[in-house]
Amino acid sequence: MKQKMTVPSYMANFKCIAGACEETCCAGWYIAIDEGTYKKYKKVKHPEMKKRLDKELVVKKGSSPECAAKIKLKNNRCAFLAKDNLCDIYKNLGEHYLSETCMMYPRNTNVLGEKTELSLALSCPEAARQILLSKEQIGFNEEEGNPLPVVGARLKLQANSPKHFEDYVLKMRQLLIAIWQESSYNIQDKWQVFEQVMMTFHECKSRQDLKKLTSFLNEMQNGGYLKVNLKSVGKVPQNKKQTSLLESYTTLPVAQKLYATLREMRNQKKWPSSRYETCYSYMIDGLGEAFDIKQYQKGEEIFEAALYESYPYILENYFVNYIYERLVPINQKTPRESLEEMYLYFALIRLHLIGQAANGTHLSEEDIVTLIQSFTRVFDHNELYIQQIKKQLSSK
Ligand code: SF4
Structure with missing residues (x-):
């Protein structure tokens, strides 16, 4: 059949x-x-x-x-x-x-x-x-x-007669993908609206308010999310439009913590991919043993020019595929945890590419794809790595 x-x-x-x-x-x-x-x-x-x-x-x-x-x-x-x-x-x-x-x-x-x-x-x-x-x-x-x-x-779903939060996954995911594919948004708009929508899902789930979820999804259909953005964007200067939770994953101290954690993990054991091992060593060469802040800032500029201006489709495609295949927002216990895990993945990819960029003058499409592929190979196929990083981040 x-x-x-x-x-x-x-x-x-x-x-x-x-x-x-x-x-x-x-x-x-x-x-x-x-x-x-x-x-x-x-x-x-x-x-x-x-x-x-x-x-x-x-x-x-x-x-x-x-x-x-x-x-x-x-x-x-x-x-x-x-x-x-x-x-x-x-x-x-x-x-x-x-x-x-x-x-x-x-x-x-x-x-x-x-x-x-x-x-x-x-x-x-x-x-x-x-x-x-x-x-x-x-x-x-x-x-x-x-x-x-x-x-x-x-998953057993009752998408036609939903009774639980999870039964709405297809509609929620469709909305999240639409936000990432919205061509009138720049990257910061996407992050901002995405985070707002995820936090609304979180609230609906934690209060078990399926009525609110249904009316929110109806309101958002056919581009309703564009209005969410228009309402809130005006309050924040264009170049500062960043979401609070995302910001907490991309600060300098968090980058330093992630860097130290990755180094500790590598000191204990070689990475299980020679391709990733090479990408990891580019990051270490770029940022140095002691995490050179000037080098980090130089790499950050190159990273932003490449990922946000030259090849924005790479990040869009990465997140669209991530949301689709992992069934965001029900891939963790709560939508907030789901959002935080996605930010952690982004923060790690960003850190590696900043380190690599700090060593040179630009990042090519091939550099970015090789890093994302080899990083995924290590971190997606053995969940212990990401668990270890989460534990370190919450303990320090
Ligand atoms: S499936 Fe992918 S990883 Fe495996 S050999 Fe073919 S191209 Fe390479």
């Missing part, structure tokens, strides 16, 4: 570039093994592979159909990734023995009620180029296709 799907426009041009790729799909990650594949692995007859599968699989506590076990890492590489970067499971047992995660990567699927939503992972360099460098706005097409394995979230 065919399935209803939402497919972002960037998927049409994506093709794995295999041998020409700068990365190896699974290097540096714990690979989730779904229940069906785990059962198949238990029945493998190939003597050598049977022995290796018994040794290298770790059964996951509190397992789910999507993740019954994980493959151990050896020197930050999947235990089945051979020296020639080919997969031993694929080579010795065949494609049908690949787990759903391996078969699908870099494609991700979320199931929302009756519908499957497709997206691409930014950790794949070719996907990152397709997503971030498009000068055309990301569109979302409704299609029908064969059922696909679910490698992301699975």
Whole structure:
């Protein structure tokens, strides 16, 4: 039976570039093994592979159909990734023995009620180029296709007769994406309106006020959010239009704390991606061991010229994809937490690029895409990193 799907426009041009790729799909990650594949692995007859599968699989506590076990890492590489970067499971047992995660990567699927939503992972360099460098706005097409394995979230939604806050996710997300794609806004307007809308969602959720949420969403439809901006913008000088919460993530002291935390983490353990390791070292070279404030200020100017003036579509596409694939604003316990996590990601990306820029005179599209891709590879595929940063930020 065919399935209803939402497919972002960037998927049409994506093709794995295999041998020409700068990365190896699974290097540096714990690979989730779904229940069906785990059962198949238990029945493998190939003597050598049977022995290796018994040794290298770790059964996951509190397992789910999507993740019954994980493959151990050896020197930050999947235990089945051979020296020639080919997969031993694929080579010795065949494609049908690949787990759903391996078969699908870099494609991700979320199931929302009756519908499957497709997206691409930014950790794949070719996907990152397709997503971030498009000068055309990301569109979302409704299609029908064969059922696909679910490698992301699975939500039961009652979108037609909503009873809970989460049932409004599609409408809320549509509004958030529209704000990021609003061509009459500059970047500061986008941040400002986005934050106001997220905080309204937060208030509705914390008071369980679904009536207010419904009327707010109705009011915002068809560009109602433009009026929110017009009402509030006049009070703030054009060059100072920044939101308070965002500001708290992009101050100099916060940048210094993030820098110190990243350095502590790196001192404990090498990063699990050589591409990210290079980007990280550019940041350290630019800002110096002791965090040079003058260098930071120089880098900040270059960062703003590149991201806000020369290539504003990169940031727009990044946030549109972020909101879409993570199901903002319901990806954390509250919309405020969801907003703060998004700001933290932005603050980290910003810091790396400021550091890199401080070393030179400009940032190219390729510099930005390489940083976002390799950063995502490390921080999105092992949630412990971002948790550690959050803990450090709240403890100091
Ligand atoms: S990272 Fe992306 S482009 Fe590279 S080999 Fe994997 S799927 Fe292909």
